[in-house]
Amino acid sequence: MKLAFRNACFSLSSRRLNPNPNLPLRPFSVRTASKFSVSPSLRRLGTATLCSASMAGGEGHTQPPPPSYPPLEKQFEGFRVQLDESGGLRERIRAVVMEVESTARIMHASLLLVHQVRPTPEVLERPKAQIGVLKELYNRLAEVLRECPGQYYRYHGDWRGETQTVVSHLALMHWLETGNLLLHTEVQEKLGLNNLEFGLDIEDYLIGLCFMSNELPRFVVNQVTVGDYDCPRKVLKFLTELHAAFRMLNLRNDFLRKKFDGMKYDLRRVEEVYYDVKIRGLTANDDSTGETTKQEQQQGHV
Template sequence: MASTQDIFTDFQEYLNADHELREEIRVVTRDMNQLVREIQTVLQVIHQPAQGTSMAELCKTAEDMFGKGKELYRQLAEKIPENQYYRYSDMWRFVSQRFVYLAGLIVFLRDGRLVTREEVAALLGVAVQREDGFHIDLDDFLMGLLNMTNELSRLAVNAVTSGDYERPVQISRFVSQLDAGFRVLNLKNDALRKRFDGLKYDVKKCEEVVYDLTIRGLVGAHNKD
């Protein structure tokens, strides 16, 4: 029978191994956060585009950078013991949400539509469902979409300054549709619910931009719908 000392020695070995693993995870997630910042820097050009800026080329540049993200997620997945995803997931939760937001922004700017969870998973080289292994958690995907709306409402304002009067109409319609979609959900996650409550301000901000453009005769009144 093991002595008390032996039992606590085993505990310490377990704690040491857990600490070492967390440090390894931090190294990878630090690189992930750096990559997110680099992609954001590329996409910030949309707010003050230079003459001749191609939205398609900008999106392609940003999307190509996800290749490095795929490698980082591969490294991360290799470090997580089987069935231990949720033990450590808080360590990469926020960076995953930022990747979702960036992927969603790219797809909207390029195609004018909502990104799917499957598309984000493919960009990052991970699974969609938890039973398939390392995956994009649904709550993180939804939070990423909500964070994207704040960037879009900002773009709606800045597009007017750049003389692009149709972009705010497109954004307003999209954000309103997203709001309607989220209202279908019975959200249990407190953080997610709180962020969803803030979506109404993004919707209102976009609607005000479109209303102002309509009053000034810069877009057709029918575009409000």
């Protein structure tokens, strides 16, 4: 009885769900229903899509675009412009430095005549005329550097070698005239250099003095040859004081230290000439001179 009632109910429901009796009705189960269920992730995706669509349709709710970064080509284009400007500036600096170098060669060629039998004022006449030319050239160099303020030491290597040579010539000329050392401020004044914008580097000044000391041993030998037997004493006194002054500096192992080490060999050569002249009795042998000579010898071996 129960089985017949169950079959009648099933047949009635199947007719309602399947109006076409020719097509069979597939049995509906829990496993089949799970296939048509929507996952939570899909529900969230659909909700986000609807929200974004509704916001896009509204006015005044557009999001700003992401920030755009400069491309690689734009960055290197800026580098190219900077390098071109720096290269053009170096060419202008080098053009002035070449004139400084040419003027320094003229001064050196004239100063070499001091080793011959010629009066010192006559020898120094032509080099002294070049000081005004050097002053004008350094003023031109300063004008070029005003275009790049704060970049003095970036381009300093383009003219430091020539400046050291100029300092050595000026120091030698000053010593030949006065017998004293040319000071740092005096060199700046001769060349028209300004401490604030375009000054004379201290190391360039010191290296120039070392270059100047290299010329003194030869000068001493040539002066003794022509009969000036008091010249070794004067040069020995000057080099001893200069060497002692350099010893006050804490020099690193660089080019300046190497040039200073060469100064002691210049001092030794002058000492040998002075000793020979002294032993031969060609110099004055009074008490004051002997006392000064003894002190100079002791300082020379420090």
